[in-house]
Amino acid sequence: MIAGFLVYISKIFLRLLKNPSPQGRIFKSFSGFFALLIGGGWIEFIAAVLCGFLVSVLTSMLERFDIYRFLVSFIAGALTALFSVAFILLTGRGQLDQIIIGAIMPLLPGLAFTNAIRDTMNGDLISGTAKIFEAVF
Numbered sequence: 443m444i445a446g447f448l449v450y451i452s453k454i455f456l457r458l459l460k461n462p463s464p465q466g467r468i469f470k471s472f473s474g475f476f477a478l479l480i481g482g483g484w485i486e487f488i489a490a491v492l493c494g495f496l497v498s499v500l501t502s503m504l505e506r507f508d509i510y511r512f513l514v515s516f517i518a519g520a521l522t523a524l525f526s527v528a529f530i531l532l533t534g535r536g537q538l539d540q541i542i543i544g545a546i547m548p549l550l551p552g553l554a555f556t557n558a559i560r561d562t563m564n565g566d567l568i569s570g571t572a573k574i575f576e577a578v579f
Contacts, residue, residue, distance in 0.1 A: 477544025485536045490544030493525040497545060512578065515549055522546045 473494030474487035482490070501518045526541040554577035562570030 473545050473548050475544075476547040477540050480540055480543055482537060482540035482544060485533075486540040486544060489526065489529045489533075489536050489541040492529065493522055493541065493545035494548060496525055497521050497549070501549075518549050519546060522549075 474489075474491035477486040477490040497518050500521055501514055504514050504517060522545045523542055526538055526545060529541065530536050530538055554573060558570050558573030558577055560570075561573055564570075
């Protein structure tokens with residue numbers, strides 16, 4: 443029952459993550475729910491929320507400079523790992539993998555990438571490859 447509720451809440455946040463408004467960036471800080479979904483505890487939840495918020499703020503600052511989207515995503519992933527390691531070093535608590543996965547999930551192009559993999563597995567190699575490049579770059 444609790445897992446079903448968490449899945450429902452995560453689906454709501456996935457819809458809100460696509461919102462380009464400033465309020466949409468606030469919801470990116472709720473990436474801690476992804477940490478809970480993969481088996482993390484409340485420490486991982488708090489750490490993923492903090493990392494998600496910091497990465498969201500920094501990526502919004504980088505996007506103002508009209509930097510290539512792939513580079514912004516790469517920098518955001520590196521910052522997620524850096525903030526996660528810093529949290530664990532400062533507090534001495536938490537699982538690094540669950541914190542990083544929870545904080546990095548909002549950065550992934552989920553639906554477009556999933557459709558691209560499905561097309562590739564169905565044998566539509568050109569369409570699948572084109573959609574993968576569209577989702578990633």
